[in-house]
Amino acid sequence: MSTTDHPGVAALRDLLRLHTVASDDPALTDPAPFVELRRLLREHFPLTHEMGEVVDVPPHGLLIRVAADADSPTAAADPVVLMAHMDVVPLGDESRWAHPPLAAEVVDGAVWGRGTLDDKGQLVAVIAAVESLLADGQRPAREVWLSFGSDEEVMGSCAGSAVEILRSRGVAPWFVLDEGGAVASGAFPGVTRPLGVVGVSEKGVLSLRLTASGRGGHASRPAKGGPAARMAAAITRLERRPFPPHLSPATVEMLRRLAPHLPAPVRPVAERAGRFPTALARLMVAAGPEAAALARTTIAVTTLSGSPAINVTPTSVRAGLNLRIAVGETTTAATERIRRIVGKDIEVEVAEEHDPSPVSPVDDAAFALLERTITAVFPEAVPVPYVMYAATDSRHFTRICPRVYRFAPFRMSPEQRESIHSHDERIGVDDFLDGIRWYRTLLDSLAGGTTDHSGATA
Structure with a gap:
């Protein structure tokens, strides 16, 4: 059987043809693609649905207990939860x-399409x-729950409902x-081997709306210091005054594990990353x-x-900011810093805020199992922990579990990573298998x- 004829590849291609885009407003989400996706999952994976317990999770997600x-x-x-999500971002241009x-074409040994990497693959x-x-x-040696959300890309409610x-x-x-x-x-300067990067935390997410207001009027009579000029100046100040760099303990541990694979001149510094964090x-x-x-x-x-209109000076200019908050910082402190930098004549409104996720342990049996599995299937890779700078549904699961990890077991080139939420998203067929x-x-x-019941792992 050709790899392109593998049942898993056929299932992936069927799911990729569905435009499963969630909306910020659930009432505006088209349910039909999600209903069809659920039908295709039952068709392609009948044993999992017949032998597992299927639980509906609103709006269109599901849990499957095996x-x-x-x-x-x-x-x-204690059971294990394995997660993914059905929804994708819009197609773009x-x-x-x-x-x-x-x-879902297969070209040059890869399946192309929106969602191959994020997250239908x-x-x-x-x-x-x-x-x-x-x-x-x-059957697995311990109970397994599959949790498939339907609105991850819009930071919706499905994953939170699954947790409840x-x-x-x-x-x-x-x-x-x-x-x-x-x-x-x-993935990291100076390291030639691929890295099996396992997220042990997520940066926080803060979305802000900035507004500069003024009288506006006819473009033939422009006044100095109008809303557009003040907003441009505020954005320039933000770019010139970035947040100060610092290393979280998880990033220190990542550098320590990377040290043997770094160029000799920087190896001793990485080995003692905790002594030279700044x-x-x-x-x-x-x-x-990326770094x-x-x-x-x-x-x-x-x-x-x-x-x-191009011949009207604006009465207001608005800008949207998306901040990813480093571990050890808070959205509240970040908002206050933005307010100080942009100045009093720029209104700052919080649209969304989530503090960074707790850091999961890297010194116990769960993380060691993930490391061994990476090494077994991808012997060329160096397993390392890291802090994810994107947000996932898994942040909700920290309410019921102290060990929440983030890893997609696929080889990805820099070009593929750039294609996520962009154009030409694709996954190699062999890498998918x-x-x-x-x-x-x-x-x-x-x-x-x-x-044990205290949460310690032996």
């Missing part, structure tokens, strides 16, 4: 795609691994695994946007609006590690 092997010594141990974003890989386990007449359902059933997971890191090549943070800021995002709170100006193999290896290894 019972443990009754004869397993860890059958009564379709003319920029090399292949149509909803066609992971969704299909998870459930395909469970299906293969059940098809082999086996699990809480009502008394489910206290051993660990939770969601999207996030990957087997990333070219100097290393500055080096990371200078190393490029810099690990070392500071970031600010992105995402929206701008002003006059409705290795992702299924990674989840199956994880499922086959769940007997390792036990958790």
Whole structure:
């Protein structure tokens, strides 16, 4: 059988053809693609649906409980939650795609389309691994819950509802695994090997609306210091006064583990990252946007609006800011800093705020299991913890679990990582199949590690 004929690839291509875009307003979300996606999951993965317990999660998500092997010594141990999400971001400018974003074409050994990496590829890989386990007449060594959300991209309510359902059933997971890191090549300056980056926390999210107001009027009689000029000056001040860099303990641990793979001149400094956090943070800021995002709170100006006509000076100019808040900082402090920088004549309104997630442990059996599984399937990769600078549904699960990790078991080049939320999103067919193999290896290894009721893992 050709790899492109693999049932998992067929399922992925079917799901990619569905335009499952959620809206900030649930009433504006078209339910039909989500209903069809659920139907296709039942069609492609019948054993998981027949042998598992399927629980609907509003608005369009689901939980699937897969019972443990009754004869397993860890059958009564704390369960594992494996996550993904059904929804995708809009297609953007379709003319920029090399292949149509909803066609799910297989070209040059890759499946192309919106959602291949974020996050239908992971969704299909998870459930395909469970299906293969059940098809082999086996069950996992401990209970497994699959949690598939439907509004992650708009930071909706589905994941929070899933958490409340699990809480009502008394489910206290051993660990939770969601999207996030990957087997990333070219991810860190000076490191030639790919990194198996596992997110142990998430930066916080803060969205702000800035408004500069004035009288406005005819463009033939412009006045100095109007709303547009004041907003431009405020944005320039923000760019010139970025948040100070610093290293969180998780980033210090990442550098310590990376040290053997770094160029010799910087290796001793990375090995002692905890002693030189300021100097290393500055080096990371200078190393490029990916490394810099690990070392500071970031600010992105995402929206701008002003006059409705080119010959009218605006009565108000609005800008949207999206900040990703570093671990150890808060959205409240970040908002106050923005207010001080932009000045009193710019109104600052908080549109959304979530503080950084708690940091999950890297020194216990759960993280060690993820490391071993990465090494088993991707021996070329160096497993390391890191702080995710994007937000995922998993942040809700920190309410019921102290071990929340973020890792997508797919090889991703820098170009592929840039395609997420952009054009030409695609995943290699062989890389996708290795992702299924990674989840199956994880499922086959769940007997390792036990958790007592205090939350400590032995």
